[in-house]
Amino acid sequence: MSQHPAPVARPFWTPGVLVMVGFMIAGGLALLYRFTGGLGAVSNLDNAYPWGLWIGVDVASGVALAAGGFTTAFLGHILGREAYEPVVRPALLTAALGYTFVAFGVFVDIGRSWAVWKPIIFQNHNSALFEVAICVMTYLSVLWIEMIPIIAERYGKKIPLLGALDRGLSKFMWVFIILGVVLSCMHQSSLGTLMAIAPTKVHPLWYTPWLPLLFLLSAFAVGYPMVVVETTIATSSLKLESETPVLSRLIRFTILTLGLYMAIKFWDLADRGAFIYLWDGSGRSIAFWAEVGLGVILPWVLLLFPGVRASRRALFTVCLFIVAGVLLNRINVFITAFAPPFANHNYYPAMGEILVTAGCAATIMFLYRIGVTYLPVLSARRIEEVES
Amino acid sequence: MKLTRRGFFALAGATAAAAAPGAACAWESKAPENPYSCLVDITRCIGCRKCEQACNEVNHLPPPATPFDDARVFDAQRRPDEKTYTVVNRFETGRLDERGQSAPAYAKIQCMHCQDPACASACITGALSKKDNGAVHYEVTRCIGCRYCMVACPFQIPAYEYHNALTPEVRKCTFCFERITNEGKAPGCASICPVEAITFGRRAELLETAKERIRKDPARYVDHVYGEHEVGGTSWLYVSGVPFERIGFQKLPAAPPPKTTETIQHALFSYLWSPALLFGALGGVMALTHRGEDKNQQDKGERS
Numbered sequence: 104m105s106q107h108p109a110p111v112a113r114p115f116w117t118p119g120v121l122v123m124v125g126f127m128i129a130g131g132l133a134l135l136y137r138f139t140g141g142l143g144a145v146s147n148l149d150n151a152y153p154w155g156l157w158i159g160v161d162v163a164s165g166v167a168l169a170a171g172g173f174t175t176a177f178l179g180h181i182l183g184r185e186a187y188e189p190v191v192r193p194a195l196l197t198a199a200l201g202y203t204f205v206a207f208g209v210f211v212d213i214g215r216s217w218a219v220w221k222p223i224i225f226q227n228h229n230s231a232l233f234e235v236a237i238c239v240m241t242y243l244s245v246l247w248i249e250m251i252p253i254i255a256e257r258y259g260k261k262i263p264l265l266g267a268l269d270r271g272l273s274k275f276m277w278v279f280i281i282l283g284v285v286l287s288c289m290h291q292s293s294l295g296t297l298m299a300i301a302p303t304k305v306h307p308l309w310y311t312p313w314l315p316l317l318f319l320l321s322a323f324a325v326g327y328p329m330v331v332v333e334t335t336i337a338t339s340s341l342k343l344e345s346e347t348p349v350l351s352r353l354i355r356f357t358i359l360t361l362g363l364y365m366a367i368k369f370w371d372l373a374d375r376g377a378f379i380y381l382w383d384g385s386g387r388s389i390a391f392w393a394e395v396g397l398g399v400i401l402p403w404v405l406l407l408f409p410g411v412r413a414s415r416r417a418l419f420t421v422c423l424f425i426v427a428g429v430l431l432n433r434i435n436v437f438i439t440a441f442a443p444p445f446a447n448h449n450y451y452p453a454m455g456e457i458l459v460t461a462g463c464a465a466t467i468m469f470l471y472r473i474g475v476t477y478l479p480v481l482s483a484r485r486i487e488e489v490e491s
Numbered sequence: 492m493k494l495t496r497r498g499f500f501a502l503a504g505a506t507a508a509a510a511a512p513g514a515a516c517a518w519e520s521k522a523p524e525n526p527y528s529c530l531v532d533i534t535r536c537i538g539c540r541k542c543e544q545a546c547n548e549v550n551h552l553p554p555p556a557t558p559f560d561d562a563r564v565f566d567a568q569r570r571p572d573e574k575t576y577t578v579v580n581r582f583e584t585g586r587l588d589e590r591g592q593s594a595p596a597y598a599k600i601q602c603m604h605c606q607d608p609a610c611a612s613a614c615i616t617g618a619l620s621k622k623d624n625g626a627v628h629y630e631v632t633r634c635i636g637c638r639y640c641m642v643a644c645p646f647q648i649p650a651y652e653y654h655n656a657l658t659p660e661v662r663k664c665t666f667c668f669e670r671i672t673n674e675g676k677a678p679g680c681a682s683i684c685p686v687e688a689i690t691f692g693r694r695a696e697l698l699e700t701a702k703e704r705i706r707k708d709p710a711r712y713v714d715h716v717y718g719e720h721e722v723g724g725t726s727w728l729y730v731s732g733v734p735f736e737r738i739g740f741q742k743l744p745a746a747p748p749p750k751t752t753e754t755i756q757h758a759l760f761s762y763l764w765s766p767a768l769l770f771g772a773l774g775g776v777m778a779l780t781h782r783g784e785d786k787n788q789q790d791k792g793e794r795s
C-alpha cells in the first residue's frame with residue numbers, strides 16, 4: 104500500500120457521478136435565478152438575517168472542513184512524517200477544491216459579485232472579514248501552486264511549460280508549504296472573530312471573545328477526521344484497498360486536538376456562566392447539545408478505544424460525528440445563534456439556497472472524482488491488484 | 492540553499508520579536524470630538540410623520556407603502572428598510588392624558604450614527620466610515636455587498652436591496668450628509684418637525700440640553716439620555732417620559748462592539764508579528780526534520 108500515488112484506473116461515469124451531475128444542474132439553475140432576480144429571489148435572507156446558509160455552510164464550514172489540507176501538510180511536509188504521505192495528496196486536492204468553492208460561495212453571496220476584488224484595493228484593517236478575505240485569496244493561490252507538482256507529474260512531459268514551472272517552483276515549494284499552514288491558522292481563527300463584533304446578537308451559548316481560538320482549535324481537530332471520512336468514501340466507492348492502517352495512526356493526534364478543543368469550550372462556558380442556558384430546553388440549547396454532545400464528547404470518548412480506531416467502519420463513523428460536530432458548530436455560530444433584536448421570525452434557508460449549496464458540494468465531489476481519475480493523488484491500489 | 496534558508500528564518504524571527512511589543516497597545520476610540528448630533532424628545536413627538544415625509548423627499552426615496560397621513564400605519568411596528576430611512580412607531584404606555592384618554596408615545600428611529608460604529612469597523616472595504624461631523628457615511632463605490640455591516644449593527648439598521656441582481660446598495664439614514672456638510676442645513680427631519688421634537692446641534696451641547704430638560708422637569712422624563720453611553724455613545728440622543736425598554740429601545744452595553752474585535756485583530760496581526768513568528772518557527776522545524784534531505788528532494792523532483 105505504500106506505493107507511489109497514481110491515477111485511479113476505474114470507469115469515470117457511474118450512477119453516483121450522474122447523481123452529482125443532476126445536483127450540479129439544479130444548483131446551476133438556482134444560480135441563474137440568483138444573478139437575474141437578485142439575492143431576494145432565491146434566498147430567505149432579509150434585513151434582519153443578512154447571512155444565511157451560504158455564509159454558514161459554503162463559506163464558514165467549507166473553510167473548516169478543508170482543514171485536512173494544512174493539518175496533513177504540517178504532519179507530512181513540515182514534521183516530515185513520511186508514513187502519512189498517502190493522505191497528504193488527497194487532502195491537498197480536497198482543500199484546493201474546497202477553497203475554490205469557498206471563494207465561489209463568497210462570489211455568489213455578495214450582492215455585487217463583480218466587485219469581489221475590491222478588498223485588495225480598499226482595505227479596512229480593522230475588519231476581521233478583510234483579513235479572512237485576503238488570507239483565503241492568498242491561500243487559494245498557494246493551494247493551487249502546491250498542486251502543480253502533482254499535475255506536472257502526470258502532464259509535465261506533454262506540456263513543457265508546466266514541467267518547467269514545476270522544476271522552477273520545486274526549490275521554493277517549502278515556502279508555499281509553510282505559508283499555507285500560516286495562512287490557514289490566520290483565517291481559521293479570524294473566521295471566529297467575525298461574529299465577535301455582534302455581542303448582543305449572538306446567543307450566549309456561542310458568543311465569546313474566545314471564538315477565534317475555538318475556531319482555530321476545532322479546525323485543528325477536524326482536519327484528520329475529515330481526511331478519514333473522505334479517504335474512506337473514496338477508497339470504498341472506487342473499490343480500492345483500505346487505508347485504515349495509516350488512518351488509525353493518524354487519528355491518534357485527534358484525541359489530543361479534539362480534547363483540547365473540548366476542554367477550552369467547556370472552560371469558556373463555565374467562565375462566562377453560560378451553563379445556565381444549557382438546560383432551558385430551547386431549540387438553541389438542543390442545537391448546542393447536538394453539536395457538543397454528539398459531535399465532540401461522544402466521538403472523543405470513542406476514539407480512546409484502540410478497537411474503535413482499528414476498525415474501518417467504527418473509525419469512519421466516529422470521524423463522521425466529529426465532522427458533523429464541527430459543521431454544526433459553524434452553522435450554530437453563524438445561523439442558529441444569530442438573534443436579531445427586532446426580528447419576529449426565524450431564518451430557514453430557501454430551496455434556492457439549498458440547491459446552490461448542494462450543487463456546490465456535488466461539484467466538489469465531481470471534480471475530486473476527475474482529480475483522482477487523471478492525477479496521481481491516491482496511493483491505495485485497486486482491490487483486485489491487492490488480492491492477486 | 493540551506494544556509495539562506497536558515498538566514499531567512501533568523502531574520503523572520505527577529506522581525507517578529509521586534510514587532511510583538513508594539514502589538515500590545517490598548518484599543519482607543521476613534522470617535523470624533525464633538526460631532527453633529529440630534530436630540531429626539533419622545534415626550535414632545537406627536538406622531539405626525541412629517542419627519543418621515545421630509546426624509547423621503549430629501550433623499551428621493553420611493554413613495555411610502557402607507558401614505559404619510561394615514562394613522563393606521565401605527566397598528567404594526569415598523570423597521571427602517573431599503574426604501575425608508577426613518578420610521579415612527581407608536582407605543583401604548585398605559586398613561587392617560589388630561590382628558591383621561593390613552594397617551595401613547597411615538598418613537599422615531601433611524602441609524603444612530605454611532606460614535607464608534609460597529610458597521611464601519613466591520614466593513615471589509617471601509618465603504619462605511621464615521622465622518623468627523625458625526626455622519627456614518629456610505630460610499631457605494633467601495634461596497635461589495637457582503638452585508639457584514641448588517642450583521643454587526645447592534646440596532647439592526649442597515650437594509651439591503653435584495654431584489655437588485657447586479658448593483659444592490661446598503662441603505663440607511665445618511666444624516667443628510669450633503670445638507671449638513673455642504674449646505675449648512677439641519678437634516679430634513681429635524682428641519683420639518685412642527686413641535687421641535689428633534690433638535691440638531693453639537694453632541695456635547697445637546698447632551699447638556701437633554702440633562703437640563705431632565706433636571707428641570709424630573710416628573711416628565713426618565714433619568715436617562717439614551718445614546719450617551721450605549722455601545723460607546725451615539726450621535727443620535729433620546730430623552731423619554733417612559734422607560735426606554737417600553738418604547739422599543741434595547742438595553743445595550745457601554746462598550747463599543749469594535750473594541751473586542753479590533754483588540755483581537757490588532758493584538759494578533761499588528762505588523763503581522765504572529766504570522767511571521769509562526770512562519771519562522773515552522774521553517775525552523777522543517778529545516779530540522781529535513782536535515783540532509785535536500786539531495787533526496789532534488790532526486791524526487793527530477794523523477795517527474
Ligand code: SF4
Nearest residue numbers: 602603605608610644
Ligand atoms: S446604528 Fe448601526 S448602521 Fe448606524 S452607525 Fe450604528 S452600527 Fe452603523
Ligand code: SF4
Nearest residue numbers: 614634635637638640
Ligand atoms: S455590504 Fe458594503 S458597506 Fe456593508 S460591510 Fe459589506 S462592503 Fe461594507
Ligand code: SF4
Nearest residue numbers: 536537539540542684
Ligand atoms: S416630525 Fe417631529 S413630531 Fe412629527 S413624527 Fe417626526 S419627530 Fe414626531
